[in-house]
Amino acid sequence: xxxxxxxxxxxxxxxxxxxxxxxxxxxxxxxxxxxxxxxxxxxxxxxxxxxxxxxxxxxxxxxxxxxxxxxxxxxxxxxxxxxxxxxxxxxxxxxxxxxxxxxxxxxxxxxxxxxxxxxxxxxxxxxxxxxxxxxxxxxxxxxxxxxxxxxxxxxxxxxxxxxxxxxxxxxxxxxxxxxxxxxxxxxxxxxxxxxxxxxxxxxxxxxxxxxxxxxxxxxxxxxxxxxxxxxxxxxxxxxxxxxxxxxxxxxxxxxxxxxxxxxxxxxxxxxxxxxxxxxxxxxxxxxxxxxxxxxxxxxxxxxxxxxxxxxxxxxxxxxxxxxxxxxxxxxxxxxxxxxxxxxxxxxxxxxxxxxxxxxxxxxxxxxxxxxxxxxxxxxxxxxxxxxxxxxxxxxxxxxxxxxxxxxxxxxxxxxxxxxxxxxxx
Numbered sequence: 001x002x003x004x005x006x007x008x009x010x011x012x013x014x015x016x017x018x019x020x021x022x023x024x025x026x027x028x029x030x031x032x033x034x035x036x037x038x039x040x041x042x043x044x045x046x047x048x049x050x051x052x053x054x055x056x057x058x059x060x061x062x063x064x065x066x067x068x069x070x071x072x073x074x075x076x077x078x079x080x081x082x083x084x085x086x087x088x089x090x091x092x093x094x095x096x097x098x099x100x101x102x103x104x105x106x107x108x109x110x111x112x113x114x115x116x117x118x119x120x121x122x123x124x125x126x127x128x129x130x131x132x133x134x135x136x137x138x139x140x141x142x143x144x145x146x147x148x149x150x151x152x153x154x155x156x157x158x159x160x161x162x163x164x165x166x167x168x169x170x171x172x173x174x175x176x177x178x179x180x181x182x183x184x185x186x187x188x189x190x191x192x193x194x195x196x197x198x199x200x201x202x203x204x205x206x207x208x209x210x211x212x213x214x215x216x217x218x219x220x221x222x223x224x225x226x227x228x229x230x231x232x233x234x235x236x237x238x239x240x241x242x243x244x245x246x247x248x249x250x251x252x253x254x255x256x257x258x259x260x261x262x263x264x265x266x267x268x269x270x271x272x273x274x275x276x277x278x279x280x281x282x283x284x285x286x287x288x289x290x291x292x293x294x295x296x297x298x299x300x301x302x303x304x305x306x307x308x309x310x311x312x313x314x315x316x317x318x319x320x321x322x323x324x325x326x327x328x329x330x331x332x333x334x335x336x337x338x339x340x341x342x343x344x345x346x347x348x349x350x351x352x353x354x355x356x357x358x359x360x361x362x363x364x365x366x367x368x369x370x371x372x373x374x375x376x377x378x379x380x381x382x383x384x385x386x387x388x389x390x391x392x393x394x395x396x397x398x399x400x401x402x403x404x405x406x407x408x409x410x411x412x413x414x415x416x417x418x419x420x421x422x423x424x425x
Contacts, residue, residue, distance in 0.1 A: 211274075286365075312344055
């Protein structure tokens with residue numbers, strides 16, 4: 001949105017931009033479109049509840065600066081320790097178990113281990129190094145911001161990132177993707193819902209900060225308390241038995257990623273990190289709805305939400321950039337005589353503005369995931385998804401939740417920052 005946009009309502013100057021507040025009817029109409037939406041990892045859910053027509057519709061958020069599937073800005077650099085086959089990330093469903101870090105560290109082939117904590121926190125405003133407002137949201141609205149917290153000494157010992165060593169409690173680092181979305185650099189300030197203010201002291205390549213939207217020390221006043229994953233360095237690159245041993249130590253529902261095998265070494269490395277997701281699919285402000293539902297900012301809905309017809313599935317609500325790959329995948333199934341493998345009556349939906357059960361938002365809130373053949377592929381159960389569907393979806397850029405440590409067999413999520421392996425090929 002620019003200064004020439006004829007939108008009514010109060011606004012906050014953002015450099016040379018304005019962020020308008022639209023009437024609630026704009027959100028009401030979009031949230032009331034009559035198709036079933038998905039429930040994220042717990043399966044299908046009723047349609048998202050409409051916003052109160054008498055309430056404010058929320059912050060009008062500008063489109064993110066890049067949507068073109070741009071190359072990783074760090075791709076041409078020399079390999080970092082995060083890409084080394086001796087660096088691994090270990091995560092478990094729901095957070096790390098007590099004592100896991102010490103157990104892994106005691107293994108003979110493990111040289112050093114550090115824990116990375118994480119949380120999704122409410123960002124309500126930012127200012128640049130000159131004190132100019134970049135973002136400012138009205139009461140009750142916030143941006144979801146993924147914050148990772150590390151022990152500076154341990155993080156430096158594993159990855160060699162010197163910038164973390166000098167971090168004060170009220171300072172933080174942005175990944176390059178986050179800096180692009182936030183339009184901030186060193187000297188900028190992030191203001192959180194709880195009143196905490198963090199000064200940006202540097203911007204680093206995504207892969208050396210786990211693509212964090214904000215990386216802070218564990219001494220930070222921000223409430224980042226959940227142990228998300230371990231980072232470890234091994235004496236030699238992991239072989240098959242070495243991987244199996246670490247996964248055995250981590251226990252059921254655990255995942256292990258090796259540097260260089262994924263674009264960014266972190267938990268949930270099989271899908272796009274929030275910072276990269278926002279670069280490609282936009283950022284929205286939101287406020288609370290009933291239960292786990294949310295109400296999204298008006299400009300994201302206006303610019304990115306769409307309802308279109310898709311082969312097999314029919315009328316579908318998704319992110320506008322979701323339709324070309326989704327339509328192509330469904331059409332390929334039709335062309336190959338495989339349409340019967342997708343039960344159109346058992347389609348769980350695409351766009352679903354809700355959380356995952358914590359403050360973190362589901363990828364369905366961005367409308368970049370679909371739930372297929374729901375009844376036989378519930379979260380945590382053994383998937384029954386036909387292999388042909390998995391292959392076709394992977395060929396069109398969709399990661400399958402059935403491969404996750406805790407399977408989500410109905411779930412297919414769009415990944416646009418890399419090519420995905422096609423099962424069986």
